[in-house]
Amino acid sequence: xxxxxxxxxxxxxxxxxxxxxxxxxxxxxxxxxxxxxxxxxxxxxxxxxxxxxxxxxxxxxxxxxxxxxxxxxxxxxxxxxxxxxxxxxxxxxxxxxxx
Amino acid sequence: xxxxxxxxxxxxxxxxxxxxxxxxxxxxxxxxxxxxxxxxxxxxxxxxxxxxxxxxxxxxxxxxxxxxxxxxxxxxxxxxxxxxxxxxxxxxxxxxxxxxxxxxxxxxxxxxxxxxxxxxxxxxxxxxxxxxxxxxxxxxxxxxxxxxxxxxxxxxxxxxxxxxxxxxxxxxxxxxxxxxxxxxxxxxxxxxxxxxxxxxxxxxxxxxxxxxxxxxxxxxxxxxxxxxxxxxxxxxxxxxxxxxxxxxxxxxxxxxxxxxxxxxxxxxxxxxxxxxxxxxxxxxxxxxxxxxxxxxxxxxxxxxxxxxxxxxxxxxxxxxxxxxxxxxxxxxxxxxxxxxxxxxxxxxxxxxxxxxxxxxxxxxxxxxxxxxxxxxxxxxxxxxxxxxxxxxxxxxxxxxxxxxxxxxxxxxxxxxxxxxxxxxxxxxxxxxxxxxxxxxxxxxxxxxxxxxxxxxxxxxxxxxxxxxxxxxxxxxxxxxxxxxxxxxxxxxxx
Numbered sequence: 001x002x003x004x005x006x007x008x009x010x011x012x013x014x015x016x017x018x019x020x021x022x023x024x025x026x027x028x029x030x031x032x033x034x035x036x037x038x039x040x041x042x043x044x045x046x047x048x049x050x051x052x053x054x055x056x057x058x059x060x061x062x063x064x065x066x067x068x069x070x071x072x073x074x075x076x077x078x079x080x081x082x083x084x085x086x087x088x089x090x091x092x093x094x095x096x097x098x099x
Numbered sequence: 100x101x102x103x104x105x106x107x108x109x110x111x112x113x114x115x116x117x118x119x120x121x122x123x124x125x126x127x128x129x130x131x132x133x134x135x136x137x138x139x140x141x142x143x144x145x146x147x148x149x150x151x152x153x154x155x156x157x158x159x160x161x162x163x164x165x166x167x168x169x170x171x172x173x174x175x176x177x178x179x180x181x182x183x184x185x186x187x188x189x190x191x192x193x194x195x196x197x198x199x200x201x202x203x204x205x206x207x208x209x210x211x212x213x214x215x216x217x218x219x220x221x222x223x224x225x226x227x228x229x230x231x232x233x234x235x236x237x238x239x240x241x242x243x244x245x246x247x248x249x250x251x252x253x254x255x256x257x258x259x260x261x262x263x264x265x266x267x268x269x270x271x272x273x274x275x276x277x278x279x280x281x282x283x284x285x286x287x288x289x290x291x292x293x294x295x296x297x298x299x300x301x302x303x304x305x306x307x308x309x310x311x312x313x314x315x316x317x318x319x320x321x322x323x324x325x326x327x328x329x330x331x332x333x334x335x336x337x338x339x340x341x342x343x344x345x346x347x348x349x350x351x352x353x354x355x356x357x358x359x360x361x362x363x364x365x366x367x368x369x370x371x372x373x374x375x376x377x378x379x380x381x382x383x384x385x386x387x388x389x390x391x392x393x394x395x396x397x398x399x400x401x402x403x404x405x406x407x408x409x410x411x412x413x414x415x416x417x418x419x420x421x422x423x424x425x426x427x428x429x430x431x432x433x434x435x436x437x438x439x440x441x442x443x444x445x446x447x448x449x450x451x452x453x454x455x456x457x458x459x460x461x462x463x464x465x466x467x468x469x470x471x472x473x474x475x476x477x478x479x480x481x482x483x484x485x486x487x488x489x490x491x492x493x494x495x496x497x498x499x500x501x502x503x504x505x506x507x508x509x510x511x512x513x514x515x516x517x518x519x520x521x522x523x524x525x526x527x528x529x530x531x532x533x534x535x536x537x538x539x540x541x542x543x544x545x546x547x548x549x550x551x552x553x554x555x556x557x558x559x560x561x562x563x564x565x566x567x568x569x570x571x572x573x574x575x576x577x578x579x580x581x582x583x584x585x586x587x588x589x590x591x592x593x
Contacts, residue, residue: 004471008471009467012467012470012471013463013467014451015474016454016463016466016470017427017430017447017450017451018451018454018455018458018466019448019451019452019454020455020463024460024463027460028463028464028467031464031524031525032464032467032471034524034525034526035415035468035526035529036471038411039413039415039416039481040412040480040481041409041412042409042412042413042416042481042484042485042488043480043484044409045484045487045488047484047487047488047491050487050490050491052483052486052489053486053487053489053493053540054309054486055309055339056295056296056493056540056541056543057295057296057341059338059339059341062338062339064335072202072203076202077202077433079200079202080199080200080201080202080433080434080435081432081434082431082432082437082440083437083440089432091432091446092440092446092448093445093446094445094446096445
C-alpha cells in the first residue's frame with residue numbers, strides 16, 4: 001500500500017507554497033512514497049521512554065551583553081530586495097480586494 | 100602547470116614568509132590554473148580575481164612592513180557558495196538566489212580574511228547543500244578530476260574538485276550529512292567535519308540547523324588542521340557555538356605524522372558490515388588501510404552500535420523537517436527571485452510561483468517531506484520518533500567511546516559514480532551518506548582521508564572521534580597518510 005497519495009502530495013505542495021505542475025505531482029508522489037516507506041523504519045525502534053534529542057550541544061539561554069552594536073543600514077538591508085517602495089520592502093497584496 | 104599550484108598550504112605559507120615568492124604570484128598562479136582547467140572541471144560558480152589579487156597584495160605589503168604573518172597568510176582558499184561573502188555573489192547553488200550579493204561576511208569568511216588567506220571565489224554545490232553529487236546544482240554539475248564523466252561527490256563537490264584539480268590548495272565546505280567527507284573520499288582529498296558547534300554557522304545559509312557544520316578541505320591532513328584552527332572557535336553570533344578552546348588539531352596532526360599509533364584503539368562498528376554495506380573494492384582498500392594502521396601500533400576493537408542502522412532513516416526525517424522550516428525564508432520579499440507579481444496576484448500566489456520557479460526538484464522533495472513529517476497526526480510517528488532515535492545513536496557513540504579512542508569505517512559505500520546513475524531514484528542517492536550520517540546526528544567530528552584506489556578511483560577512510568576531541572581523528576588521519584601517502588589524479592591538460 002502506498003504511504004502517501006497524489007492528493008496528499010498536492011496538499012503538501014500547497015502548505016509548502018510550491019505551485020507544482022501536474023507532471024511534478026505524478027513524479028513526486030511516487031518518489032515521496034519510496035522515501036517515506038524507507039524512513040518509516042524509525043518506527044521499528046522501541047523508544048517510548050527515550051527522551052528526544054533536538055540538538056547535540058547542551059547549551060540553554062545563550063545571551064550576550066546588552067550593548068548596541070553595528071547593524072545593516074537601511075540601504076544595505078534593501079539592496080537585495082526584488083521590489084522596494086519608499087525605503088521599504090514592497091509586497092504583493094496581502095488582502096482580498098474589498099467588494 | 101606552475102609548480103606553485105602543486106604545493107601544500109604549509110609550503111606556500113613558508114615560501115611567502117621567507118620571501119621566496121610573493122602572495123600575488125601565488126594567487127596569479129592559481130587564477131591561471133582556474134582559467135586553464137575550470138572549463139573542464141566547473142568547480143567554481145564565481146571567481147573573484149580582483150578581490151583575490153587585492154587580498155594577496157595586502158599580505159605582501161604587510162610582509163614588506165615586517166608585520167608578523169599568520170600560518171596561512173597569502174594562501175589561496177576556495178569557499179563553498181553556501182557561506183556569505185560581502186558584496187560577492189552567493190547563491191547556495193540555487194536559482195532563487197541568483198545574482199544576490201550579501202551585505203555581510205559569514206564568520207568563517209571573516210576569520211579567513213583576518214588570517215590573511217586569499218579567497219579565490221565561490222565553489223559549486225548541490226542546491227542548498229542537498230545532494231551527494233552536485234547534480235542538483237542549478238548551475239550544472241562539477242566534474243570529478245579523476246574522471247570527468249563521474250560525480251565529485253556532494254554537496255561540496257566544487258570545493259573538493261577545486262582542491263583535487265590544483266585550482267586551490269585549501270577550500271571550505273559544510274557538512275550536514277557527509278557533504279565535506281563524501282566529496283573528499285571520491286576526489287582523493289582530505290575532508291574534515293569538526294564537532295558541531297566547533298565552527299560558526301553565522302552566515303551559513305541554513306539547511307538543517309542542528310546538523311550544519313563548516314569545515315576544511317585540503318590535500319594533506321596537516322593543511323586541513325591548519326585551516327581548521329583558523330576557522331574554528333567560539334562565536335557569540337551563533338548561539339550553538341561551543342564556548343571552549345579549539346582542540347589542538349595542528350599539534351595532533353604533527354604527532355600523527357611521526358607514524359606512531361602505539362596504544363591507540365580503533366573501533367570497528369560491527370553493524371556497518373551488515374546489510375547495505377560497502378562495495379568490494381572499497382572494503383578491500385579500507386581493510387588494507389586497517390592493516391597499515393595496525394603496523395603503526397594501533398589496536399582494532401570491534402564495537403557494537405545497534406542503532407546506526409536507523410541513522411539514515413532518522414536523518415531523512417530530521418534534516419528535511421528542519422529544511423522545510425529554514426527555507427520558508429525564501430518568500431520573494433527580502434532578497435532573491437520574485438516571479439508572477441503582475442499587480443493582481445496575491446502574496447501567497449506570488450510566493451508559490453516564486454518558490455516553484457526558484458527551487459529545483461531535490462529541494463522541493465525535501466521541503467514537502469519535512470512538511471509531512473512535521474504535520475499534526477504524523478509528527479509523533481516521524482519527526483518525534485526520529486529525535487528519539489537520535490538519542491539512541493548518541494548513546495551508541497558514548498558507549499563505543501568508553502572502549503575505543505576513535506571509530507573507523509569507509510567514508511562512503513561506493514567510489515565516484517557516473518552522472519545520472521542515481522538521480523531517478525532519490526533514495527539511491529541518499530545511500531552515499533550511509534556511513535557519514537551517524538556522526539552528524541551525534542554531533543562529533545569526522546574526517547575522510549584517502550586510503551587507496553578501487554578500479555582507479557579514490558577510496559576514503561573515515562575516522563570519527565568524541566565531541567570536542569577533534570585532535571584524536573587528526574592524529575590517526577595523519578598517521579594513515581604517512582603510511583599510505585597522498586593521491587595524485589590524472590593530468591587535466593591536453
